[in-house]
Amino acid sequence: MKYQIFNLRGEVIIKNNFDFFRFLLILTCLSFLLSACNSTKENEEEVETIQTYLEIEFTGPSVELINALEQEGAYPPELQQYAEENYKSLVADLEQFVNRNWVMTYQRFAYENGYRLEPTNIEIQKTEDDSDAAAYNYEVKVSYNKDEKNNTANVTGRINLNENGEISIIRNVDDGGLLEKLKQ
Numbered sequence: 001m002k003y004q005i006f007n008l009r010g011e012v013i014i015k016n017n018f019d020f021f022r023f024l025l026i027l028t029c030l031s032f033l034l035s036a037c038n039s040t041k042e043n044e045e046e047v048e049t050i051q052t053y054l055e056i057e058f059t060g061p062s063v064e065l066i067n068a069l070e071q072e073g074a075y076p077p078e079l080q081q082y083a084e085e086n087y088k089s090l091v092a093d094l095e096q097f098v099n100r101n102w103v104m105t106y107q108r109f110a111y112e113n114g115y116r117l118e119p120t121n122i123e124i125q126k127t128e129d130d131s132d133a134a135a136y137n138y139e140v141k142v143s144y145n146k147d148e149k150n151n152t153a154n155v156t157g158r159i160n161l162n163e164n165g166e167i168s169i170i171r172n173v174d175d176g177g178l179l180e181k182l183k184q
Helices: 015-059 065-069 075-085 094-099 104-111 178-182
Strands: 012-014 118-127 134-146 150-160 169-176
Touching: 015 075, 015 118, 015 134, 065 075, 065 104, 075 094, 075 150, 075 178, 104 118, 104 178, 134 178, 150 178
Parallel strands: none
Antiparallel strands: 118 134, 134 150, 150 169
């Protein structure tokens, strides 16, 4: 069987089976290359989302958050506004994250007991076992200080993102005793 493929000017560009299969091979390689580049870009965006979340979660509390926490009530409008400005673009369901204490928990205890938090190292790796899902393991080395005494804790866990690149769940969290230390 002989194949002929023409360009827009009507000229024959593929004349025989060998040329045809070579053409298909090139198309297949280009397809794989484009999909790999697309996947890498998605991974970079997902890592950036997680990085931003972890930086916000383990830095502070900021002056803006302190002002919001000093307001009356369990969840005053100022605190809601702070959460929306800092977390809404990163998480799938902000209300769920607030209710499950997946946002501002460490900063709230840091504020209440006079600590300052700062991440000194953040590592994020895509998991191998959740190949179809966007799941990442993270490790954050958090410096926490009070009265000029510096300590560190390692916080690890897994974050899943939904198809929109938003954080949908945080699980397997091991904070190395950080929350207990912040309660003192």
